[in-house]
Amino acid sequence: MSQTLTWGILGAGNIAGVFAKGVASSKTGKLLAVGSRTQEAADRFGDKWNVPRRYSSYSDLLADKDVQAVYISTPHPMHAEWAIKAAEAGKHILCEKPIALNHAEAMAIVEAAQRNDVFLMEAYMYRGHPQIAKLVELIREGAIGDVRVIQASFAFNAGYNLDSRLLKDTLGGGGILDVGGYCTSLARLVAGAATGKPFADPTKVTATGHIGEESHVDEYTVASLAFPGGIIAELLTGVRVNAENEIRVYGSEGSLTIPPPWNPRAGQTTKVIVKRNNGEVAEHSFETEDLYGLEADTVAEYLAERQSPTMSWEDTLGNMRTLDQWRAAIGLTYPFEHPQGPDQHLPVHKRPLKVRPQSIMKYGRIEGVEKPVSRLVMGVDNQVNWPHSSVMFDDFIEQGGNCFDSAYIYGGGLCEKILGQWIKSRGLREQVVILDKGAHTPHCNPQALASQFLQSLDRLQTDYVDIYMMHRDNTDIPVGEFITVLNEHKNAGRMRVFGASNWSIERLQEANDWAAAHGMSGFSAISNNFSLARMVDPVWAGCIAASDPKSRAWLEKTQMPIMPWSSQARGFFTGRAHPDDHSDAELVRCWYSEDNFKRLERVQQMAKERRVLPINIALAYVLNQPFPTFPLIGPRQLSETRTSLPALTVELTPEEVRWLNLED
Missing domain, CATH: 3.40.50.720 (NAD(P)-binding Rossmann-like Domain)
Structure with a gap:
C-alpha cells in the first residue's frame, strides 16, 4: 500500500x-x-x-x-x-x-x-466498492449482451423540516445534488463501460420534477438520459420520497441488478446478480469494507498521479455538467447562481480579483485607448449563464487578461448583458477594455448602427466602450456615411476608438482616406479573420480574412492593429483535424485543404521541438507578426484558457513565421 x-x-x-x-x-x-x-x-x-x-x-x-x-x-x-x-x-x-x-x-x-x-x-465513495469494479467488468465482457437501458434510483423521505440543509436552496438542497449525482455517475460509468470508455456523457437530458413551493428545491424528480450506442437511462432521486435505491441494467441478452448499491456498511454482504435470457442466474457476492476508509486509501494510492480513475477530474466535470442539465430541465437554479445572489460580487474563492503572480500575459497599445490591452482577448459569444460566465471571466482577469470582445447579436443580447453585469459586480469598468460590435447584416446601415449601439451601452451598463467595431460592411452605403455617424458617437465620448470587422482592405483604406480628407477620425483597428490556417470557406456569410499576402503587406505598412477572430482556426490545430476524419462538417468545410494540412504538419513538428502544444505554435504565429495583433480566443472551459496562454511565451523569428506559412 x-x-x-x-x-x-x-x-x-x-x-x-x-x-x-x-x-x-x-x-x-x-x-x-x-x-x-x-x-x-x-x-x-x-x-x-x-x-x-x-x-x-x-x-x-x-x-x-x-x-x-x-x-x-x-x-x-x-x-x-x-x-x-x-x-x-x-x-x-x-x-x-x-x-x-x-x-x-x-x-x-x-x-x-x-x-x-x-x-x-x-x-463518491460507492465507486471504490469491489461490486462496482465487478459491474464494469461484467458489462465490458458482454455478460448481458449490448446494454440498452439503465435504471438507477436513490431517494429517501427526509420529512419536511425547512431548516434542514436538504430543503434549503441557500445550502444547495434538493435531491439532485445530494443523491442524484450517484445515479448520474453510475449511469455514465455503465454507458462508458458499454462503449469501451471509462465513462460516457449523455447526448440528451430530459426530466420532470417537483420543486417545493416553500423549499424552492427539487423534492423529487426523474430524469431520462440518452447515451451514444442507443443506451438510455432512467434516474430517480429525491429527498421527500422513498425508493428501492437499486441499480438495474438491461441488455440484449439479460439483466444485471445490484440491490442496494450506494452505501453498504462495513461487514455487509452485497451482490451483483446477473440473469440471462436463457434462465441462467449468477450471483457475485462481496463483503464490504468501510467505504470511507477505502476512499482514504485510494487518495494515498494515486497521490502521485494527482487524480484517481475511481473518479477522475474529467469524470467529475462530466457528472457536474449532467447535473446542471438535469436541474435546467426542471427549472431549478440556486440563489448563488444569479448576479444578484449572495456574495456574487466575489469569485468562487471569495477574494477580490487580482492578477496571479505567475501571470505570463503580455500587453500592447492601441492608439486612442488609454489602457494597455492584453495581447489575448476573450471572446464573449457563448457565455449565457452567470455561473459559467463569471468563472470564465474571473479566471481571465487572474491570468492577466483585461480585454473582452462581444457583440450586439451574440446570444440575442444576453452575452452583452452578462458581461455588463459581471463588470459592474466586480467594479472593474476602468480596468477592462471592452471591444463591442454592432451593425451586423442585414442591419448594416448608419441608423441601425446608432440604435443598436445605444442598446449595447445599456446592456453593458456603461456610458462608453473602449473599442467599437462595425460587425459587417454594406458596400451599398458610401464609407463617409459610416465614418460620420461613428465620429458623432466618438465625439460624444461613447467610444474611445472605432474599427471594422469583416471589411475588405480596399474599403478600409477608402474609409480612412475619406476620414482624413474631411478632418475626422478613421478606423483605429480591424477584426477580420487572421490565422495560420487559410480559411477555405467563410465560417459565416460575409466573413473576410486578412491572412493573404496583400492584406498582410497592408497591415505591416500601415501598422493597423488587428484583433482577429478564429485566430486558432476553430480547433484545426487542437488534434481534431485529420485528412481522414470528416466527422466535423464545419471544420471540414472551412479549414480542410492540402496546404492547411501541410501547415499542421509543420506546427506539430515545431511544437514537439519546443515542447508546447500545437495550438500554442499556431497562436504564436498570429502573435509574432510584424504588425500589432490582439488575437481573440473563445474558450468554453477554463482548461482551454490555460492551454492557450503558453503561446505568449513562444518567440518566432520572421523566418520561422514564413516557414510555418509555407513561404520558405
Whole structure:
C-alpha cells in the first residue's frame, strides 16, 4: 500500500464523523486535525473521534503544515471556496460530493488543483466498492449482451423540516445534488463501460420534477438520459420520497441488478446478480469494507498521479455538467447562481480579483485607448449563464487578461448583458477594455448602427466602450456615411476608438482616406479573420480574412492593429483535424485543404521541438507578426484558457513565421 497520509477534516458535521471513522479503519490514513467554524464544535468533534488538533476556523487548519490531505465536508455552497483554498495551501483534497454547486465551480476547483499540483477527488465513495469494479467488468465482457437501458434510483423521505440543509436552496438542497449525482455517475460509468470508455456523457437530458413551493428545491424528480450506442437511462432521486435505491441494467441478452448499491456498511454482504435470457442466474457476492476508509486509501494510492480513475477530474466535470442539465430541465437554479445572489460580487474563492503572480500575459497599445490591452482577448459569444460566465471571466482577469470582445447579436443580447453585469459586480469598468460590435447584416446601415449601439451601452451598463467595431460592411452605403455617424458617437465620448470587422482592405483604406480628407477620425483597428490556417470557406456569410499576402503587406505598412477572430482556426490545430476524419462538417468545410494540412504538419513538428502544444505554435504565429495583433480566443472551459496562454511565451523569428506559412 502507498504512503501514509496525515488528514485534516474541514467541517464537523455528521458526514465528517463517518469519514473520521473510515480513516481509523484505513491502511494509510492518520487523522490529525479538524477545523470547524467554532472552537466548541471542533473540540466536541475532537473529543468524540480522538482528534489531537482542533481549530476554530478552516483557515487555521489549512495553515497546519503537518496536515497533508484534507477531507472537505462543509455544506455544498462552501465546497468550491475551500477546495480552492486547500489547493493553494498545498493540501491534497478529497471533497465530499457534489464537488461544487455546478460545473463552472467544479472547473475552478480542478484548475486550482492542476495549478497547485495537488491531488483532487470527488468523494463518491460507492465507486471504490469491489461490486462496482465487478459491474464494469461484467458489462465490458458482454455478460448481458449490448446494454440498452439503465435504471438507477436513490431517494429517501427526509420529512419536511425547512431548516434542514436538504430543503434549503441557500445550502444547495434538493435531491439532485445530494443523491442524484450517484445515479448520474453510475449511469455514465455503465454507458462508458458499454462503449469501451471509462465513462460516457449523455447526448440528451430530459426530466420532470417537483420543486417545493416553500423549499424552492427539487423534492423529487426523474430524469431520462440518452447515451451514444442507443443506451438510455432512467434516474430517480429525491429527498421527500422513498425508493428501492437499486441499480438495474438491461441488455440484449439479460439483466444485471445490484440491490442496494450506494452505501453498504462495513461487514455487509452485497451482490451483483446477473440473469440471462436463457434462465441462467449468477450471483457475485462481496463483503464490504468501510467505504470511507477505502476512499482514504485510494487518495494515498494515486497521490502521485494527482487524480484517481475511481473518479477522475474529467469524470467529475462530466457528472457536474449532467447535473446542471438535469436541474435546467426542471427549472431549478440556486440563489448563488444569479448576479444578484449572495456574495456574487466575489469569485468562487471569495477574494477580490487580482492578477496571479505567475501571470505570463503580455500587453500592447492601441492608439486612442488609454489602457494597455492584453495581447489575448476573450471572446464573449457563448457565455449565457452567470455561473459559467463569471468563472470564465474571473479566471481571465487572474491570468492577466483585461480585454473582452462581444457583440450586439451574440446570444440575442444576453452575452452583452452578462458581461455588463459581471463588470459592474466586480467594479472593474476602468480596468477592462471592452471591444463591442454592432451593425451586423442585414442591419448594416448608419441608423441601425446608432440604435443598436445605444442598446449595447445599456446592456453593458456603461456610458462608453473602449473599442467599437462595425460587425459587417454594406458596400451599398458610401464609407463617409459610416465614418460620420461613428465620429458623432466618438465625439460624444461613447467610444474611445472605432474599427471594422469583416471589411475588405480596399474599403478600409477608402474609409480612412475619406476620414482624413474631411478632418475626422478613421478606423483605429480591424477584426477580420487572421490565422495560420487559410480559411477555405467563410465560417459565416460575409466573413473576410486578412491572412493573404496583400492584406498582410497592408497591415505591416500601415501598422493597423488587428484583433482577429478564429485566430486558432476553430480547433484545426487542437488534434481534431485529420485528412481522414470528416466527422466535423464545419471544420471540414472551412479549414480542410492540402496546404492547411501541410501547415499542421509543420506546427506539430515545431511544437514537439519546443515542447508546447500545437495550438500554442499556431497562436504564436498570429502573435509574432510584424504588425500589432490582439488575437481573440473563445474558450468554453477554463482548461482551454490555460492551454492557450503558453503561446505568449513562444518567440518566432520572421523566418520561422514564413516557414510555418509555407513561404520558405
